[in-house]
Amino acid sequence: MATQVEAKTGSSVRVRVQKFGTFLSGMIMPNIGAFIAWGIVTALFIEAGWLPVPQLGGFGETDGVANIGLVGPMITYLLPLLIAYTGGRMVHDVRGGVVGSIATMGVIVGAGIPMFIGAMIMGPLGGWTMKKIDAIWDGKIRPGFEMLVNNFSAGIWGAVLALIGFFGVSPLVEAFSTGAGNVVQFLVDNGLLPLTSIFIEPAKVLFLNNAINHGVLTPLGVQQSLEEGKSILFMLEANPGPGLGILLAYMFFGRGAAKASASGAAIIHFVGGIHEIYFPYVLMRPLLILAAIAGGMTGIATLSITNAGLVAPAAPGSIIAVLAQSSRDSYVGVVLAVVLATAVSFLVASVILKTGKNQDDGDLAAAATRMEGLKGKKSSVAGTFQSSSATEGPIRNIVFACDAGMGSSAMGASVLRNKIKAAGFPDVKVTNLAIANLKDDYDVVVTHQDLAARAEPLTQSATHVSVDNFMNSPRYEEIVELVRASAAADSGIDPQIPTAAAVAAEADAAGEAGAGRDVLAEESVILSGRATTQKDAIDEAGGLLVDRDAVDSSYVAAMHERELSVPTYMGNFLAIPHGTNAAKDLIKRSAVSIIRYPEGIDWNGKQVKFVVGVAGINNEHLSILSAIARVFSDKEQVARLDEATTVDEVLALFGKVNA
Template identity: 60%
Template sequence: MTTTSARPTRTGARVHVQRFGTFLSGMVMPNIAAFIAWGLITAFFIATGWLPNGILGGFGNADQIGWTGAATTLAQTADGTTFPQYVGLVGPMITYLLPLLIANTGGRMVYDTRGGVIATIATMGVIVGSTIPMFIGAMIVGPISAWLLKKLDSLWAGKIRPGFEMLVDNFSSGILGALLALGAFFGIAPVVTALSSFLETVVDWLIANGLLPLASIFIEPGKILFLNNAINHGVLTPLGVQQVEENGKSLLFLLEANPGPGLGILLAFTFFGVGIAKASAPGAIIIQFLGGIHEIYFPYVLMKPMLVLAAIGGGMTGVAINVAFQTGLRAPASPGSIFAVLIQTAPDSYVGVILSVIGAALVSFLISAVILRASRKRDLANENAGDLSAAVAATEANKGKSSSVLGGLTGAGTAAGVTDAAARGATDGALADGRRFSDIVFACDAGMGSSAMGASVLRNKIKKAGIEGVTVTNKSIANLDGTADLVITHRDLTARAEGMSPNSLHVSVENFMNSPKYDEVVQLLQNQATEGADR
């Protein structure tokens, strides 16, 4: 039901990188609420927080505070004197809760509930065997443990006598979990500790030498290639959380989440763009800056690849300002909304953080304005200029893959160039073959931001059309189970969605907020309802 052409090696490699990055971020993204909860508790109750509280924050002399309703541990002063100190919430959450949640999620991604359980067991070994938060350890040990259990179960699948299945399943996973916990304690924990210390040393060196802004050279183009969640939650979040435990805040949470670069680019299109791009930019600003959905500005950059320089320039400016003011966030800002950024900002960092957003937006706006102004006359003379589908065509060529269509379903600007008549014929043929569409899924990298936005738009269109019996949901590509009738994704992500749900029909869009394909999907559903009524 889809058409696929051969992919160049470099495109296949990029899809593999995206898939690996999605897997890493997929372990963190579902648990962002826990990170936010921990960040709020940290922001309020640690010694330098808004409302310092030794019982909840885990500091101060427990005997002097005098409340005995919480567990205590022994702490030591600089002169060697020991005193009882409350454990609090901050320490146990970052040491145990967050890594175990990550491990459980990673295990479930590999082997469902059994994978989640054994991943949690094994990760306790790496947690207890280290002196630092084991986020990286959890992301390694969790999925590997689940994979090993899956392979072990396959050895005697279908060979167990009836009535002994539960006994074998429980003891096999229990024994393997105990062995993996021991192996993680003695073998993996020291290695991950050394790796984390090395990465932290590298970051500290970059900050000390004023080189951290150079990270934007890799981060900003990576975002445009849909590696933003992998970069932010797969790499920066684990390192940032470790820095928060040591310093009370981390600049790493701002490297990718700063909404300034995207805001500047969209503002430039608002004033100097042409066509659909100019008309849609103001609405995109609201979604990107206030809603935190950064993916909304990616097509604008892909329309004019030179604008990646504006993104890099804005990103470097924001990082440089944050380095100069020594700012940081208490926890990840997800999504990357200005509201989320300000809520997680450390009390002593508001001036620097706000200036970093303004500075990043200003620099990216100026660079974008120069680029757009330089090509404005040529764009005005080109009737197709400002059409976002031109950027999609370039992306498709870069992918080395033609559009996946709904039986020939195409929208404005598709590379396939199918006529309306051909699309109708393909649609009618699909329905004549008995294919019915009742389950539509929007899928994106994390399954939260852009896919939720697109699902809401299409859901409203279907409701206004009076169509019933059709569900529209959103989820991450990693959670596609192959049961959806129709899967809608951004064109950059369609190849991965096809691999996860090969029996579904796939529609590629360039803009989740306003795609002409939504109207064609609605028309398809109306035709389906009409044919159903005639039968």
């Protein structure tokens, strides 16, 4: 029992450190481009650079005035303020970012040195405190005074935090930076720096490296680079040699899937800089951590002996990034550090693989699963380790994404949700979102084929399905089969047999349109529209929304804008024009309009007989959209709509929303 408690406590600590490291990484990584820019400017234009330019490098004088250059201001002001803004925004959106930046300026001026640690403190602190202050008067401000209160509260509190940073925080952070720098210098002077690999290499495999790298090494490395023109600290974690050595050993002495996949993983690791890809190979044979440590220590020792370093962080840890950030006098040392780290890691890993017992294909897939467990979320590279016969875990989350996350995605999600429920899987969650709000935590992502390229980079670990017909795409059946296969592989239960829960869920779905009484009104249904063109039809559908005072008149223009980016034709003679994501502020309340065009309208080469105008706030309009989706996914129901002679008949088909 005590062992279990200790294990649980250790796991909890690890998770907390991971989250802390992820948060630090979230402030640094979006701004790596700025670090690279600073590194390029430094490598080229400083006095010891490739192309020394006094006005850019910040040395010498021009007309008797000392040159400021780009290097100093970028590292002193630009980079810390970018980090602070990003940290504050992570906590309290743009407002938090602005206040966090103001607060950080106090620390920067107070210390007079690059304040990366100060930025990583004051940025989130400014965002968090501003969020708490905003909560005090949330909903209590008199109409018309919102801008006044918001602007002055942010300005006043930002000024207060800047003073706190200047007088209180900057001395503490400066003292910490000096102390940490002295510790690093002590390790360097006494030849002990290679010992840091004993902690860094295992930390990488356990996904604790972000807390070390972005919390300590990067800030100290930047300070050292500013003073000496380069820093060895940037290479302590980024050296691709240890991981490459392990993968090369698997290429020669591995077996099964591990041997077959090692060459591809080596390219991704060494050139792409995704070190995460070699972690499962270590987890499959934990003793290989000794190879990583030995390689890391060798690389650091080589850097120390040759006095080599980088001018800025190498992120990702690709050999390309490493060489691009190497200082002018360090190429030989850096290349030697990578080569020797690879060689030593390879030799140690080869001995372990040759003397240890053989492993089968399944161990690598299991190790990849353990890696995702350690990471705490899905891995973008874990799929690399699946053998051809391997089956992924059960599909639980499917998202249908479109530009605005309102109309077409809501209806597509409704159609797909009903199909999956009818197949007997009511627990599979099908949601809809705007592409801009996607996160990489979905199993399947469905988009219109014109939007797939925008969604894929945001959800790299998901299975992507693109459709060109929202109402009756044949791809939906493929998704249902994918869900069925994944569930069968996970539980061994025959998915062909509908469960009682599925039947109940389908019954609930059939009645969910009743919640839309205020969304679809009788006066918003027209059986014979006047428009003869697509443009006029959008005007007519939008005009009904304006007449109900559901939207501002300018919302209709946004409906046209949306149509230009991605057509809203859904299939089965249906189009659902709606505004862009940016036009949501023009919506006063949720509403839907329905217009039938018996003769049909040309809609980008498709015949449309039914135009449904959509304006939705939050999820209030989703119930009626779900009813519309059910109707238009059934050809018999579409035929009944086509033959309807009264508005009541139309409303009845959508669940009698006016009853």
